[in-house]
Amino acid sequence: MSESKEIVRNFIEEIIEEDIRNNKHQGRIHTRFPPEPNGYLHIGHAKSICLNFGLANTYGGKTNLRFDDTNPVTEDVEYVESIKQDIRWLGFDWEDREYYASDYFQQLYEFAIQLIKSGKAYVDDSSAEEISARRGVPTSPGENSPFRNRSVEENLELFEEMRAGKVKEGARVLRAKIDMASPNMHMRDPIMYRILFTPHHRTGNKWCIYPTYDYAHGQSDSIEGITHSICTLEFENHRPLYNWFIENLDIFPSRQIEFARLNLEYTLMSKRKLLQLVNEKLVDGWDDPRMPTLSAFRRRGIPPEALREFATAVGIAKRENIIELSRFENIVRNHLNKKAIRTMAVLDPLKVIVTNYDRGVEWLEVENNPEDPASGKRKIAFSREIYIEQDDFMEIPSDNYYRLSPGKMVRLKAAYIIRCDQFVKDQNGKVTELHCTYVPESRSGQDTSGLKVKSVIHWVDASHSITTEVRLYEQLFTKPDPASFETIHEIINPESLIILSDARLEKDMANAAIGFSYQFMRKGYFCLDNGNHDGKLVFNRTMTLKDSFSK
Ligand code: ATP
Ligand code: MG
Numbered sequence: 215m216s217e218s219k220e221i222v223r224n225f226i227e228e229i230i231e232e233d234i235r236n237n238k239h240q241g242r243i244h245t246r247f248p249p250e251p252n253g254y255l256h257i258g259h260a261k262s263i264c265l266n267f268g269l270a271n272t273y274g275g276k277t278n279l280r281f282d283d284t285n286p287v288t289e290d291v292e293y294v295e296s297i298k299q300d301i302r303w304l305g306f307d308w309e310d311r312e313y314y315a316s317d318y319f320q321q322l323y324e325f326a327i328q329l330i331k332s333g334k335a336y337v338d339d340s341s342a343e344e345i346s347a348r349r350g351v352p353t354s355p356g357e358n359s360p361f362r363n364r365s366v367e368e369n370l371e372l373f374e375e376m377r378a379g380k381v382k383e384g385a386r387v388l389r390a391k392i393d394m395a396s397p398n399m400h401m402r403d404p405i406m407y408r409i410l411f412t413p414h415h416r417t418g419n420k421w422c423i424y425p426t427y428d429y430a431h432g433q434s435d436s437i438e439g440i441t442h443s444i445c446t447l448e449f450e451n452h453r454p455l456y457n458w459f460i461e462n463l464d465i466f467p468s469r470q471i472e473f474a475r476l477n478l479e480y481t482l483m484s485k486r487k488l489l490q491l492v493n494e495k496l497v498d499g500w501d502d503p504r505m506p507t508l509s510a511f512r513r514r515g516i517p518p519e520a521l522r523e524f525a526t527a528v529g530i531a532k533r534e535n536i537i538e539l540s541r542f543e544n545i546v547r548n549h550l551n552k553k554a555i556r557t558m559a560v561l562d563p564l565k566v567i568v569t570n571y572d573r574g575v576e577w578l579e580v581e582n583n584p585e586d587p588a589s590g591k592r593k594i595a596f597s598r599e600i601y602i603e604q605d606d607f608m609e610i611p612s613d614n615y616y617r618l619s620p621g622k623m624v625r626l627k628a629a630y631i632i633r634c635d636q637f638v639k640d641q642n643g644k645v646t647e648l649h650c651t652y653v654p655e656s657r658s659g660q661d662t663s664g665l666k667v668k669s670v671i672h673w674v675d676a677s678h679s680i681t682t683e684v685r686l687y688e689q690l691f692t693k694p695d696p697a698s699f700e701t702i703h704e705i706i707n708p709e710s711l712i713i714l715s716d717a718r719l720e721k722d723m724a725n726a727a728i729g730f731s732y733q734f735m736r737k738g739y740f741c742l743d744n745g746n747h748d749g750k751l752v753f754n755r756t757m758t759l760k761d762s763f764s765k
Contacts, residue, residue, distance in 0.1 A: 224530040226265070226471055230273055230442060243275025244441045247301070247308075248282045248431070251293035251415075253485035254500040254507040255300045257521070257542075261476040264525035266444055267306040278438055279308035282315045284430045286414040294415075296500070300508035304518050315425075315434045316416045322425045322433055323377070325463050326388060326406060330369045334462050335406060336362055337372040338389050345387070348394070349402050355395035356402045362391065376409055379422045383409045390429075392458060400455045404428055432456030435468040443468040446475040447534065474531040479539040479694040481506045487702060496706060497690070503754050504690040504710050514687065515731055515741030515756035520549040536695070546757055550731050550739040555582050555589065558627065558672040559734035559753075560718040561684055563601040565676065568632065570651045571598045575678070578658070580628040583733075594720060595678035596629050601718045606671045607648060609637065616668035618648065625670045627735065631656035631663065672735045674718045682751040684717040684740070717753075724751070731756065 223231065234241050245266040249259065270277040279301065283289050301308070315322075329335035338345065338361045350356035364372070373388055375381055388407035396402055406429040413419050432455075435443045450472045460467050475483070482488060483506065491497045491505070500507050503514035511521065524545045528537050575597045582589040602618070611619040618624050623633045630652040638647040656663040691705045699705050719734075726732065726742045734740050738759050743752040 225532065226269065226442070226444065226473065226530055227272070229469075229471060230269060233441070234273065239441050242439075242441055243270060243273040244278070244439055245270050245275065245444060246278040246280050246313075246435065246438060246440050248280045248434075248445075249297050250282045250285070250288075250427075251290065251297060252285065252288040253293060253489055254296050254505075254509055256483055256485075256488065256506045256508065257478060257481065257511070258476045258483040258506075260304060260508060260521050261525045261528070262444070262446075263301055263304060263306060264522055265473070265530065268526070269442070269444075275441075276311065277306070277308060278311040278313055278440070280313040280315065280434060280438065282427065282431055282434065283414070283416065284315050284425050284427050286410060286412045286424065289415055291415050296509060300512075303512055304508060305522060313434075313438060314416060315430045316414060318430070318434055318437055319417060319421055319425070321437060322430055323423075325433060325459075325465075326373070326425075326429075327370070328463060329390065329406075330373060330388075331366055332462070333366060334391050335369070335388055336364050336391050337369050337376070337386055338362075338403075339386050342384060345405075349399065350394075352397060352399055358394050359389075359403070362403070373407075376407065376423050377421075379411070381409055383411055385409070388423075390455075390458070392455075398451060398454055400428065400452050401458070404455060428452060428455060429459070432459055432468065432470070433463070433465065435470075436460060436463075436466040439466050440468045443470045445470060445472055447472045447532075448475075472532075474534050476525075476528065477534065477536045477697075478506070478542060479536060480689045480691055480696065481539070482691070482696045482702070484697065487697075490702065491690075496702070503685070503687050513744050514754050515550075515739065516546055517549045517553070517731070520546045523549070539689075539694075543757060547739070547759070550733070550756065552585050553583075554731040554733040554739055556580070556584070556733045556735055557720050557723060558594070558674050559684070559720070559723070559737060559740070560601045560603055560672065560674050560679075561714050561734075561737060562604045563716065563718045564604045564607060564645065564648065566600050566602055566632070566648045566650050566673070568598050568600065568652050569635070569649050575675075578628050592722065594628065595675040596626075597675055597677060599676035600626070600673045601676060601679065602626075602648075602671055602673045604645070607634070607637070607645060609645065617671055618650075623653075623665065623667045625656070625658070625667050626673045627670050628658050629673070630654070630658070631661075631665055631667055672737075674720055676718075678721045679718045680721055680724050680751070681716050682719055682723070682753060683747075684714045684753045684755070685743070686712040686714065686755045688712075719753075726751065726753075733759075 247263050247266045267277045338359050348357040387405045389403045392401045394402050405426050407423045410424050411422050453470050501509035501513050503510050575595050577593040579591050607618040618634045625631050632650040632652045634650050636649040637645050640646050653663050688710045690710045692707045693705045728742050728744050732740050739756040740753045743754050
């Protein structure tokens with residue numbers, strides 16, 4: 215008996231399955247991820263990467279990585295390298311299909327000649343201001359350029375002069391001859407080529423005319439035989455133009471399908487604004503763990519599997535929407551909970567002297583991860599001097615405070631019950647030391663004391679611990695909708711980074727490695743920072759243990 219499981223398909227999968235049923239392109243499925251190398255990839259790009267590579271995986275197709283590098287002014291090889299690293303980290307492989315729109319400059323140029331020859335493109339000498347004024351507004355027709363009716367010969371000659379570097383920047387452009395009265399502004403004789411005397415990071419000084427994004431993008435898809443060209447909604451209005459080029463050049467008919475871009479609370483996705491954060495040093499580079507970039511997520515310890523799961527979980531929408539940050543965080547926590555090694559770390563230490571302990575060092579056994587029996591156990595030291603968190607002691611306890619205070623008892627995780635007998639203060643009134651006694655019969659797992667205590671706190675042994683720096687991150691913005699504010703300065707959270715410089719960690723953490731997740735008990739998930747700190751260990755908080763939004 216066959217078991218049928220109902221699979222819910224999104225609208226893109228429906229389109230693809232119908233194409234397969236109709237044997238369109240002989241059932242071939244070929245997608246691409248087309249970044250412009252003008253910034254680092256962010257979580258919105260991750261959504262697009264997972265979608266494009268995911269569809270190819272599901273339907274036995276292929277995915278190209280294509281850099282849409284048509285604007286030498288904003289692009290850089292630094293971005294190309296980071297993009298490749300991030301896609302690999304996310305878990306996808308474009309194999310040998312790494313392409314560049316700039317590889318097609320010659321072909322695109324020949325397509326332009328073809329359009330000129332068929333009377334469908336012309337050289338315009340108007341200034342940028344004149345072109346923009348004549349385009350008009352969507353509600354009324356634009357006006358034809360006085361250069362619109364140049365002969366084919368003249369256009370070929372003038373375009374050749376542009377290509378040969380004989381014309382100065384801004385003096386001429388090549389435009390498609392479509393319809394200045396179209397209600398779709400993109401069809402009002404869009405610009406195909408502009409003159410830019412800027413060397414390109416791949417073609418050097420070979421070209422001084424560069425195709426516009428709108429002219430290059432669709433044709434690049436056709437050149438690569440992309441069957442399903444998936445992009446975000448803002449390109450819906452560009453589709454008629456891309457189809458016009460396909461028809462008039464008689465090239466491979468890639469089908470464009472639009473979906474709503476991913477928007478996430480508290481998160482900016484505009485590359486322009488992210489670049490501003492970096493340039494104005496409001497963050498410490500593109501991979502600052504407060505950034506929404508993939509390199510920042512990697513540095514912060516977010517597992518790539520969690521990003522992939524999130525991308526699938528949010529689905530594909532046809533309308534703009536904003537995803538709650540808690541959805542992302544919960545998925546990340548689920549992954550971390552399964553794989554993070556538990557350890558004790560005291561972030562804000564307070565020394566405790568166990569006055570009646572005179573047995574040197576004792577080794578206690580603790581589980582590395584109760585969620586994963588295969589992770590085994592480890593031994594931790596306990597002796598006369600230990601550290602606990604400052605806020606696990608209150609001189610005058612408030613209501614419902616069940617941790618340490620004078621005369622009160624708590625359990626030390628995996629160790630003993632202790633009672634606070636005395637405390638020592640410095641000149642400023644800060645508590646600097648506690649004197650406690652432990653209950654010898656209360657050892658965890660062998661407790662015969664009969665005592666009941668309400669709290670268990672974490673601790674580390676003073677002489678078997680290391681001092682490290684720990685960085686706590688909060689949202690970079692104080693508002694859930696940062697994109698709707700004019701300037702980012704008014705919504706920057708001044709407390710988005712807190713540096714704790716004398717945290718105490720279990721001694722074994724000296725061997726912590728990049729790529730591993732640790733749960734600092736009661737404190738959150740952490741990872742070793744991958745930056746250069748001259749041999750000093752720095753830990754980043756990946757995430758708190760609880761949803762900070764459901765308080
Ligand atoms: P730009 O303004 O520089 O074009 P961009 O965010 O569109 O910025 P691209 O490098 O062009 O950046 O994006 C590459 C691909 O990622 C495109 O197909 C784009 O549609 C997609 N993409 C970008 N942002 C998102 C997002 N927030 N959600 C889903 N897909 C996105
Ligand atoms: Mg883009």
